[in-house]
Amino acid sequence: MPTRIAARPPHRGVRRAGRPIAVAGAVVGVVYGYDTGSVSGALVFLSREFHLGPAAAGLVNSVLVLGSVLGALVAGRLADAVGRRTTMIAVAAAYAVFAALSALSPDVVVLDAVRFLLGVAIGVSIVVAPLFIAESSPARVRGAAVATYQVACVAGITLTYFLDWALAGGGHWRVMLGLSALPAALVVPPLLRLPDSPRWYVLTGRLDVAAEVLAATDPDVDPVAGTAAIARELAAERTGRGGALERLVRRPYRRATVFVLGMGFFCQITGVNAVTYYSPEIFRTLGFTGTGQTFFLPSLVELVSLAATVAALFVVDRAGRRDVLLTGIGTMTATLVALALLYGAGAGSWAGFAAVTIFTAAFNFGFGSLIWVYASEAFPARLRSLGASVMLTADLTANLLVAQFFPALLATAGPARTFAGFAALALAAFVFIAWLAPETKGRPLEEIRAYWRNGGRWDDPAAAPPARP
The missing domain is CATH 1.10.286 (GTP Cyclohydrolase I; Chain A, domain 1)
Known part of the structure; x- marks a missing residue:
C-alpha cells in the first residue's frame, strides 16, 4: 500500500461532507423506522381484507424480519465490495420500490414476497448506514452522530403511529404501507453527490x-x-491469519464477537418490538377499547421514546456509552417487572400504559441508541463491516422470534407471565453488558482495536481523550 499521499483537486461532493452524510443517513433511518412500524396499524385492516388468521398475520410481520436477517448477513461484504455510499443508494432505491409495491399487493402472498424483499433492504441499511456515519464522523462526536440514526428511526416509527391513527378511520392500510416510498426516492439524488x-x-x-x-x-x-x-x-x-469470519471467532477478537452477538440478541429478545409490532393488541389487553385509543396511545408512547432518544444523543459522548446503556437496561428491567405485576393484579389500564411508555423510552435511550454506536465501533477497520453484520444478524434473529411467537405467548402464557419472562431476559442483559461492554467515548476507531487485543483492557486508561462539551 502506498505511504505517500498526493495532493489533487477536491473530489466531487467532498467539501463539508460530514453533515450531509449524517443527514442522508438520518433520512434512511426515518424510512426504516416508518417501514418497521407501519404494519402495526395496517395489520388490523389487511387481516380483515385478506381474512388472515393469527399465524398468517404473524407471518406478515416475521417475513420482513426474515428478509432483514438475510440482508444483514450480506451487508458487510456488500459494503466492502462496492462501498458504503453505493450500498446506501441501492438501499434507498429498494425502499422506494418495495414500499410502493407493498401498497399495491393484490393478495397476502404477493404482500409477503414484497415485504421479504423490503426486509432484505432493511437488513442491509441497518448495518451500512451507521457504519457510513461512524466512519465519516470525528471521534469526539461520533457517538452522537451515530445515535442520530436511532433518533431518525424512532422519528419514523412515531410518524407511522400518528399517520396510522389519522388513517384508521377509513382503514387505508395501503396508504399506511406505501407512504415511505416518497422520502426514500427523494434521498437518492443527495446520496449520489456524497463521497464514500x-x-x-x-x-x-x-x-x-x-x-x-x-x-x-x-x-x-x-x-x-x-x-x-x-x-x-x-x-x-x-x-493476520485466516479469513475475516475465522478471525472473528479467534483471539484477540473472540471477546469482541461474543460481546456484539450477545448485545445484538439481548437488544431484541427483551421485547421492544412486541410493543412496536403489536401495540394495538397490547393496549387492548390493558383494557383500552376503540380505534381511537388503541391507535393514538402508541403514538404517545413513541413520542416519549423520541424524546428519550434525543436525550441519549446529548449524553452519549459526555456520560459515556456504558452508563447510558446500563441506565436504559436497568430501567427496562424495572418497568417490565412492574408491567408483569400490574397484569397479575389486574390493575388499572393507565398504570400499564405508563409502564409500557417508560419501558419503550428506556429501550431507545439505552439499547436503541447504543447498538448502532457499538456496531460501528467494536471492530478494527478490516473486520468492522462484517462485525456489524454479525451483531445485527443476532439482533434480527431475536427480533424474528419475538415477531413470530409473541402473539402465541400472549394467548397461551398470558400477559403477566410473558412480560415476567421479558423482565428476566432484561436482567440477564444487564449482567452481560456490565461484564463485557467497553467504554469507547472519545477514542479513535483505530485505537479501539488495542482494547480487544489486550484481552479487554486499554493500553493506558488514563490516556482516554476527555469528552468535549
Whole structure:
C-alpha cells in the first residue's frame, strides 16, 4: 500500500461532507423506522381484507424480519465490495420500490414476497448506514452522530403511529404501507453527490481521495497523518491469519464477537418490538377499547421514546456509552417487572400504559441508541463491516422470534407471565453488558482495536481523550 499521499483537486461532493452524510443517513433511518412500524396499524385492516388468521398475520410481520436477517448477513461484504455510499443508494432505491409495491399487493402472498424483499433492504441499511456515519464522523462526536440514526428511526416509527391513527378511520392500510416510498426516492439524488467514507477509500488503495474526504469530515485530525494511521491499521489487519469470519471467532477478537452477538440478541429478545409490532393488541389487553385509543396511545408512547432518544444523543459522548446503556437496561428491567405485576393484579389500564411508555423510552435511550454506536465501533477497520453484520444478524434473529411467537405467548402464557419472562431476559442483559461492554467515548476507531487485543483492557486508561462539551 502506498505511504505517500498526493495532493489533487477536491473530489466531487467532498467539501463539508460530514453533515450531509449524517443527514442522508438520518433520512434512511426515518424510512426504516416508518417501514418497521407501519404494519402495526395496517395489520388490523389487511387481516380483515385478506381474512388472515393469527399465524398468517404473524407471518406478515416475521417475513420482513426474515428478509432483514438475510440482508444483514450480506451487508458487510456488500459494503466492502462496492462501498458504503453505493450500498446506501441501492438501499434507498429498494425502499422506494418495495414500499410502493407493498401498497399495491393484490393478495397476502404477493404482500409477503414484497415485504421479504423490503426486509432484505432493511437488513442491509441497518448495518451500512451507521457504519457510513461512524466512519465519516470525528471521534469526539461520533457517538452522537451515530445515535442520530436511532433518533431518525424512532422519528419514523412515531410518524407511522400518528399517520396510522389519522388513517384508521377509513382503514387505508395501503396508504399506511406505501407512504415511505416518497422520502426514500427523494434521498437518492443527495446520496449520489456524497463521497464514500475515508476508511473505504483507504481499503481500496485510494489514499489521496481518503485524505480529501477526511479533511472534509474530521477537522480534528491532520488528514495526511489520519489517512496514514488508517492505512497502518488496515495493513496490520492484513497480516493476520485466516479469513475475516475465522478471525472473528479467534483471539484477540473472540471477546469482541461474543460481546456484539450477545448485545445484538439481548437488544431484541427483551421485547421492544412486541410493543412496536403489536401495540394495538397490547393496549387492548390493558383494557383500552376503540380505534381511537388503541391507535393514538402508541403514538404517545413513541413520542416519549423520541424524546428519550434525543436525550441519549446529548449524553452519549459526555456520560459515556456504558452508563447510558446500563441506565436504559436497568430501567427496562424495572418497568417490565412492574408491567408483569400490574397484569397479575389486574390493575388499572393507565398504570400499564405508563409502564409500557417508560419501558419503550428506556429501550431507545439505552439499547436503541447504543447498538448502532457499538456496531460501528467494536471492530478494527478490516473486520468492522462484517462485525456489524454479525451483531445485527443476532439482533434480527431475536427480533424474528419475538415477531413470530409473541402473539402465541400472549394467548397461551398470558400477559403477566410473558412480560415476567421479558423482565428476566432484561436482567440477564444487564449482567452481560456490565461484564463485557467497553467504554469507547472519545477514542479513535483505530485505537479501539488495542482494547480487544489486550484481552479487554486499554493500553493506558488514563490516556482516554476527555469528552468535549
